[in-house]
Amino acid sequence: MGRVRRWSSWNVRGLCSAEKRRExxxxxxxxKVEIIMLQxxxxxDNRYSTGELFAKSLKLCHAKVAASRSAGGLLSCWDSDTFNVVDVILDQRFILLIANVPFMSSTVVIGNVYCPNYVADHRDTFSxxxxxxxxxxxxxxxxxxFNSTLNPGERKGGADETDSNFWDFAMGLNLLDLPLTNAEFTWFSSRNGGIWSRIDRWLISEDILQELEGINQSAECWGLSDHRAITLEMWAVDFGPKPFRFYNYWMLGDDFNDLVKSWWNSPLVAGWAGASLHERLKSLKNEIKKWKGSKGSGLTERISILEGTLQVIME
Incomplete structure (x- = not known):
């Protein structure tokens, strides 16, 4: 099994008090999560720097959306040593991180979503x-x-109704909803004798699951909020950086030797010797890639000629 990755999403119901932030x-x-999505x-706006300080206290990068009239507010935090976030999209209802993740073969979107309480407003948000x-x-x-249930049986103590807007959204994007491994509900209210719902979750694109060795989502213990944090755990085979392919026969060509000599005589990169060598080797790698590309342009034709010659010899 590969390394376990843990991401967390949690409606914390306020980070205004210092005591709450500490806890x-x-x-x-x-x-020990690598990504934290807080709703x-x-x-x-008057407490905007508080979110920044909170992220810094965790030694994480962050993106945030201010609350409107003391309602809402989003904060996404991530480990920059693990994720290369290339772009961020901010909206009153969501934060989207466009990122390169080490255990995924292509760029992914990692979203932090908070839907409004009123179902009538869901269509605009999901759209x-x-x-x-x-x-x-x-x-x-x-x-x-998501302030919506997706499947029948995800609400207790009130009308067990699913939201068609939420369903259409998930189906339209081929998003899969994994079952909670340890709980039925993620939110509780004491009104009307008690209401329980599963309105907090992770949704994952179907094609992403094909690259993972294993994945599950679970609910953390009840505590500071009337919502439970939802943790996504993933097992991914991580082979590390892809090796640079090199063939010894390349060195038989005079033009390859000229390429290496030209690189060796190029100006040094200023700075520490180790860093300078690292940059020079990177530049050599790029030059070899360009050289290999120019040599490979007629490779198919040369192979055909050699195959024809071999066929004549064999006959």
Whole structure:
């Protein structure tokens, strides 16, 4: 089994108090997650720097959306040593990270989503989110509080009704909903004798699952919020950086030797000797790739000629 990756999504219901931030930070540190998606931070423009300081205290990069009138607010944090985030899309209801992930063969979208409480507003949110993901054209991981149930049986103590807007959104993008391994519900309210729902989850593109050795999502313990944090665990085979392919016969060509001599006599890169050598070797790799490309342009024709010659000899 490959290395276990852990990502977490959590509606924390506010990060305004220092005590709450401390407790949330300790919980997340113990969980050892690489990505953290927080919803309902309730940090408005006047508390905007609080989210930044919170992310820095975890030694993580971040993207944030301010709350509107003390409602909502999003904060996404990630380990820059693990993820190369090439772009960020911010909306009042979602944050999309376009990132290169070491255990995926192509770029992916990692989304932090908070849908409004009112079902009447869901269509606009899902429509806008669907349009952005379709435009980007990458597979995606979406974590968040969708304020909707997707399947029958995900609500107890109230009307067990699914949201057709949510269903159409998930089906339209080929998003799969993995079952929770350890719980039925993720949110609780004491009103009307008690209401339980599964409205927090991760949704994953179908094609992404083909690259993973294993994956599951589980709910963390009840605690600081009326929502449970949802942790996504993935097992991926990580072979490390792809090796540079080199064939010894390349050295038989005079032009290859000239290429290496030209590189060796090129100006040195300023700085520490180790870093300078590293940059020079990178430049040599690029030059060899260009040389190999020019040599390979007529490779098919040469192979055909050699095969014809061999056929004559064999006859």
């Amino acid at each position: 949330v930070k300790e919980i997340l540190k113990k969980a 309902e931070t309730k940090l408005g 806008k989110l669907s349009d952005e993901i379709s435009r980007l054209g990458y597979g995606c991981f979406l974590g968040g509080d």
